[in-house]
Every structure is written in C-alpha cells, then in structure tokens.
Amino acid sequence: xxxxxxxxxxxxxxxxxxxxxxxxxxxxxxxxxxxxxxxxxxxxxxxxxxxxxxxxxxxxxxxxxxxxxxxxxxxxxxxxxxxxxxxxxxxxxxxxxxxxxxxxxxxxxxxxxxxxxxxxxxxxxxxxxxxxxxxxxxxxxxxxxxxxxxxxxxxxxxxxxxxxxxxxxxxxxxxxxxxxxxxxxxxxxxxxxxxxxxxxxxxxxxxxxxxxxxxxxxxxxxxxxxxxxxxxxxxxxxxxxxxxxxxxxxxxxxxxxxxxxxxxxxxxxxxxxxxxxxxxxxxxxxxxxxxxxxxxxxxxxxxxxxxxxxxxxxxxxxxxxxxxxxxxxxxxxxxxxxxxxxxxxxxxxxxxxxxxxxxxxxxxxxxxxxxxxxxxxxxxxxxxxxxxxxxxxxxxxxxxxxxxxxxxxxxxx
Amino acid sequence: xxxxxxxxxxxxxxxxxxxxxxxxxxxxxxxxxxxxxxxxxxxxxxxxxxxxxxxxxxxxxxxxxxxxxxxxxxxxxxxxxxxxxxxxxxxxxxxxxxxxxxxxxxxxxxxxxxxxxxxxxxxxxxxxxxxxxxxxxxxxxxxxxxxxxxxxxxxxxxxxxxxxxxxxxxxxxxxxxxxxxxxxxxxxxxxxxxxxxxxxxxxxxxxxxxxxxxxxxxxxx
Numbered sequence: 001x002x003x004x005x006x007x008x009x010x011x012x013x014x015x016x017x018x019x020x021x022x023x024x025x026x027x028x029x030x031x032x033x034x035x036x037x038x039x040x041x042x043x044x045x046x047x048x049x050x051x052x053x054x055x056x057x058x059x060x061x062x063x064x065x066x067x068x069x070x071x072x073x074x075x076x077x078x079x080x081x082x083x084x085x086x087x088x089x090x091x092x093x094x095x096x097x098x099x100x101x102x103x104x105x106x107x108x109x110x111x112x113x114x115x116x117x118x119x120x121x122x123x124x125x126x127x128x129x130x131x132x133x134x135x136x137x138x139x140x141x142x143x144x145x146x147x148x149x150x151x152x153x154x155x156x157x158x159x160x161x162x163x164x165x166x167x168x169x170x171x172x173x174x175x176x177x178x179x180x181x182x183x184x185x186x187x188x189x190x191x192x193x194x195x196x197x198x199x200x201x202x203x204x205x206x207x208x209x210x211x212x213x214x215x216x217x218x219x220x221x222x223x224x225x226x227x228x229x230x231x232x233x234x235x236x237x238x239x240x241x242x243x244x245x246x247x248x249x250x251x252x253x254x255x256x257x258x259x260x261x262x263x264x265x266x267x268x269x270x271x272x273x274x275x276x277x278x279x280x281x282x283x284x285x286x287x288x289x290x291x292x293x294x295x296x297x298x299x300x301x302x303x304x305x306x307x308x309x310x311x312x313x314x315x316x317x318x319x320x321x322x323x324x325x326x327x328x329x330x331x332x333x334x335x336x337x338x339x340x341x342x343x344x345x346x347x348x349x350x351x352x353x354x355x356x357x358x359x360x361x362x363x364x365x366x367x368x369x370x371x372x373x374x375x376x377x378x379x380x381x382x383x384x385x386x387x388x389x390x391x392x393x394x395x396x397x398x399x400x401x402x403x404x405x406x407x408x409x410x411x412x413x
Numbered sequence: 414x415x416x417x418x419x420x421x422x423x424x425x426x427x428x429x430x431x432x433x434x435x436x437x438x439x440x441x442x443x444x445x446x447x448x449x450x451x452x453x454x455x456x457x458x459x460x461x462x463x464x465x466x467x468x469x470x471x472x473x474x475x476x477x478x479x480x481x482x483x484x485x486x487x488x489x490x491x492x493x494x495x496x497x498x499x500x501x502x503x504x505x506x507x508x509x510x511x512x513x514x515x516x517x518x519x520x521x522x523x524x525x526x527x528x529x530x531x532x533x534x535x536x537x538x539x540x541x542x543x544x545x546x547x548x549x550x551x552x553x554x555x556x557x558x559x560x561x562x563x564x565x566x567x568x569x570x571x572x573x574x575x576x577x578x579x580x581x582x583x584x585x586x587x588x589x590x591x592x593x594x595x596x597x598x599x600x601x602x603x604x605x606x607x608x609x610x611x612x613x614x615x616x617x618x619x620x621x622x623x624x625x626x627x628x629x630x631x632x633x634x
Contacts, residue, residue: 235527236429246531276528289479297510
C-alpha cells in the first residue's frame with residue numbers, strides 16, 4: 001500500500017508537490033486566522049506564507065532559486081518577525097508552519113544539485129537555525145538551557161536529516177547514472193569489437209578470394225605450360241622418331257631379306273605411332289591448345305569430335321579469363337560425352353552466352369532424361385569444380401527428357 | 414590425282430628444330446629439294462617470295478603466339494601465290510581450321526595430322542598431290558565430319574562400302590587411288606561414286622578438287 005503510493009508519487013512529481021503544498025497550506029491556515037492583527041497585516045502574513053509554499057511548487061524546476069527565495073524570507077523572519085521569545089515588530093514576518101518548506105528545499109538542493117551547492121545550502125540552514133534560536137532566546141521558560149538545546153537539536157536534526165536524505169537520493173541517482181554510463185560504454189565497446197571482427201573477417205574473406213583466384217589462374221597457366229612443353233618436347237621428338245622408324249621400315253621393305261628386323265621395326269614404328277596418339281590425347285586433356293584462340297574455336301572443335309551432332313552457338317563479346325575458359329571447355333566436354341553416352345539423344349545443343357557478370361553454358365539434348373546428381377558421379381564432380389570459382393551447375397532432366405544442364409561461371413576466377 | 418615423279422622444290426616452316434631437320438633430311442633422301450627450312454611465319458612468307466616453291470609444308474603452331482600463325486600464313490600464301498601448294502600439318506585435328514582452309518583455297522591445299530609423317534611414303538605422296546594442285550584432307554577430319562554431319566539420315570542410306578568411298582573422296586583421293594586403296598577395279602569405283610552422288614543428291618563431277626569441295630560442303634556440320 002505504502003510502496004504503491006510511493007511509486008505513484010515518484011511517477012507524478014507535480015501531484016506530489018501539490019499535495020505537499022496543500023498540507024503546508026492547511027498547517028498554516030490556522031496561524032493566519034489566529035493572533036491580534038489588523039486585516040492588512042493578516043493579508044501580508046498570508047502572502048509570505050503563500051510565497052514560502054510556492055517555493056515547494058517550483059523547487060524541482062529551480063532548486064537553487066527556490067531555496068534562495070525561502071532563505072531570504074527566513075532571514076527576514078529572523079530579523080523582523082521574532083525577538084526575545086515572542087513575536088517581532090512585523091506581524092507578517094512571524095515564523096510560520098510554512099517554514100517547513102525550508103528543509104524540503106534543502107532536501108531538493110541535496111538531491112538535485114552538486115555536493116558543493118548542497119553543502120552551502122546546509123551551512124546557510126544551520127547558520128540560520130543558530131541565529132534564529134539565539135534571537136528567540138526563550139528566557140521566560142522554566143529551563144532556558146534545556147529549551148535552547150531542545151530547539152537546536154530539533155532544528156539542526158531536521159536540517160541535517162533533510163540534507164542527508166537528499167544527498168542519499170543524489171548518491172543513488174549518481175550511482176545509477178554512472179552505472180548506466182558504464183553499461184553504455186561497455187555496450188559501445190562490445191559493438192566496436194564486433195564491428196572490428198566483422199571488418200577483419202570481410203578483409204580475410206577478400207584476401208582468401210584473391211588468393212584463390214591467383215591459385216586458379218596459376219594452375220591454369222601451369223597446365224598450359226605443361227602442354228606447351230609436351231608439344232615442343234616429347235611430342236616432336238616422338239614424331240621425329242616415328243618418322244625415322246617409318247623410313248627404316250620402308251627401306252627394309254625395299255630390300256627384302258631380314259624379315260625379323262623388318263617385323264621388329266614394324267612393331268617399334270606402330271608403338272611409336274600409338275604412343276604419339278596417346279600423348280596427344282593426354283596433352284589435350286591437360287590443356288587443349290585451341291583454347292588459346294578462345295572458347296568459341298575450342299568448343300567448335302569439341303562439337304566436331306562429338307559422337308552425336310552438336311548445334312553450337314557462342315555469343316560472347318568479351319573473353320573470360322583463361323582459367324574460366326578452360327573450365328567452361330572441360331564442362332562442355334564432359335556434358336557432351338554424357339549426352340552421347342547416356343541420353344540416347346540424336347542431337348545436342350551447346351550454347352554459351354553472356355550473363356550478368358559472367359557466362360552461362362548450357363547443354364541440351366533430346367534424349368531420355370532422368371539425369372541425376374549422384375555423389376561421386378561425373379555431374380557431382382563437375383559441380384564441385386564449378387563451385388571452386390563460385391559458379392553454379394543446374395540440372396533439368398525429367399524422365400522422358402529433355403535434359404538441360406546449365407553451368408554459370410564468373411568472368412574471372 | 415597422284416604424285417608425279419620428279420623432285421619437288423619444298424619450303425618447310427616448323428619451329429621445332431628436330432622435326433624441321435628430320436623432314437629436311439627425309440625429303441632430301443627421297444630426292445626432293447628443300448629450298449628453305451624456317452621457324453616462323455614471317456620467314457616462311459619471305460622464303461615463298463624468294464623461292465616460289467612447288468609446295469610449302471607449314472606447322473599450325475609457330476611463334477610468337479603458338480596458336481594458328483601457320484594457318485594464317487598458309488591462307489596468305491595461297492592468296493598471294495596460288496601456284497604454291499600448301500600442306501598444313503597440325504598436332505591436333507581442328508575440323509573448323511581445316512574447313513576454313515578449304516573454303517578459301519579449294520585446290521593445292523592439304524591438312525594433315527602431324528603424326529602422318531610417321532608413314533613416310535604416304536606423307537610424301539600427300540606432299541606431291543598438294544604440289545600438283547590436288548587436295549589432301551586428313552582421314553581423321555573426314556571421320557569427324559561424317560560423325561558430326563547433320564545429314565546423318567541421308568548418310569545412313571549409304572552402304573558401308575559407299576561410306577568408305579565417300580570418305581576417300583573427301584580425303585582428296587582420285588578414282589584410281591581409291592581403286593588401289595580398296596583393292597577394287599576403277600570401274601567399280603566409278604559405279605560407287607555415281608551411286609553416292611545420286612543418293613546424296615549431288616551433281617556428278619569428274620574434277621577431283623570440285624568433287625572434294627562438294628563432299629565437304631555436304632558434310633559441313
């Protein structure tokens with residue numbers, strides 16, 4: 001119940017202050033009515049009371065100004081409103097119950113303003129209390145010392161209590177404020193850390209991508225060099241050897257006699273020719289030299305060697321990188337071979353066209369369909385190869401056909 | 414058209430020294446006159462300009478780019494010196510290159526796989542045919558053309574023997590050469606040729622070169 005009301009008061013500060021002001025007004029109303037004074041003095045007294053109460057209303061908005069106003073009124077009351085234990089010459093400045101506003105204002109000062117300000121306020125209040133008690137000086141009382149000490153304890157205690165309460169509220173505020181600042185700082189730091197980590201990861205990804213592209217290009221260039229070396233070295237030597245063996249064989253045929261030698265040379269000649277053919281297939285499997293002239297001529301030759309007729313269209317305005325050309329070529333070779341071997345098709349269409357920032361190669365046949373990606377199979381291997389350059393391979397092959405395999409590749413690895 | 418006896422004046426363009434020297438020696442031993450043996454396309458053009466040979470033997474891949482310098486040079490020679498036969502030989506069969514070569518130069522051209530040097534007499538025979546204005550096309554190119562032809566249905570109507578004859582026609586063989594290759598009489602070859610041209614709907618032609626071109630056009634993929 002109490003806790004609920006406290007919460008309500010905290011959430012509605014204006015209403016709380018209005019209640020406080022109403023309470024003070026109620027306490028002071030009797031004093032305005034009592035006492036021997038004329039109507040003008042009564043009105044003046046009421047005005048001072050209302051002024052004091054008004055400082056309670058304005059205390060949150062102007063803590064220092066409200067306190068100063070109340071302090072000035074209190075000082076005037078001490079100077080002109082009391083003397084020797086009785087009322088002073090000015091009726092309007094007699095102490096009033098509305099003076100209870102002063103500890104409220106000190107509390108406000110301590111709660112909402114810095115320590116320096118609130119300690120100054122405390123000092124003013126204690127000084128004022130001392131002066132007030134001294135000038136009140138109840139000499140007519142039975143035990144003046146006790147009365148004096150009691151008044152001092154009462155006023156001082158009230159003042160100190162108001163200050164301590166206010167200061168503890170301020171302390172709680174400050175602590176909450178610092179805690180929120182710390183929390184905010186920690187959150188910002190965590191955010192900065194996360195952003196730094198994301199940036200570092202992005203940088204690393206870019207670096208790895210560049211390295212991968214370099215590795216792919218280098219590997220393509222190396223394969224091209226190997227083919228060139230085979231062509232300039234082993235293949236030429238073997239062709240020259242086969243030519244010499246051919247000449248020896250023909251010479252022996254011209255002058256018959258040694259049939260055993262002729263047979264041996266014939267075998268050697270045939271072996272040399274077979275090896276030459278095997279070496280050529282091997283070299284072409286490493287890097288078809290026609291790729292140096294572009295993907296169009298290379299696919300033309302591929303189409304020419306296909307076991308089933310191939311309709312070829314190549315529409316590219318810009319040459320992809322050599323590594324990508326090689327990849328497109330080997331994809332086409334594998335897909336054409338698949339179509340010839342498995343599809344039962346009578347005709348294949350092979351097309352290469354530009355797409356977004358790369359190329360799309362598609363092989364379509366009029367065969368039986370039902371082609372699927374089987375782990376470890378040819379198509380799966382092809383897809384893995386294509387994925388090394390962030391390419392894609394899609395298969396459309398319903399039972400009964402047709403089969404369309406599309407390979408999308410970037411222009412550069 | 415078969416090689417006529419008598420020495421030929423030959424220019425060789427081949428960048429691999431071992432093959433250049435081997436060819437030079439073999440052709441010289443067979444009584445031919447290798448007037449120049451060069452290693453690149455530019456030197457080839459100069460040699461042809463200077464010697465006006467009967468035939469130039471040209472490797473497709475030569476410096477500087479090692480792609481198709483030889484093919485370009487062969488086409489240029491045939492344009493500027495129509496009398497000079499050009500035999501292009503290549504490490505790989507490139508049907509499109511062969512088709513290009515034959516489209517621009519219907520006579521006195523040849524296209525052979527480099528391996529064919531191993532069968533020396535056949536190779537020298539091919540050089541002779543090209544030197545004398547004949548046409549030589551590698552059997553492998555013809556095989557690919559027959560396989561890849563979009564006219565597979567019509568070709569299927571040919572008997573195996575007729576297919577063999579068509580293949581030899583496309584390789585640039587004369588009726589006499591076809592007869593001796595297949596061990597049949599020239600009369601029988603003539604009958605096969607007539608049947609083939611009839612089935613394919615081509616006009617009969619006794620000129621060997623024009624006959625090759627007709628066959629190749631027909632087989633174009």
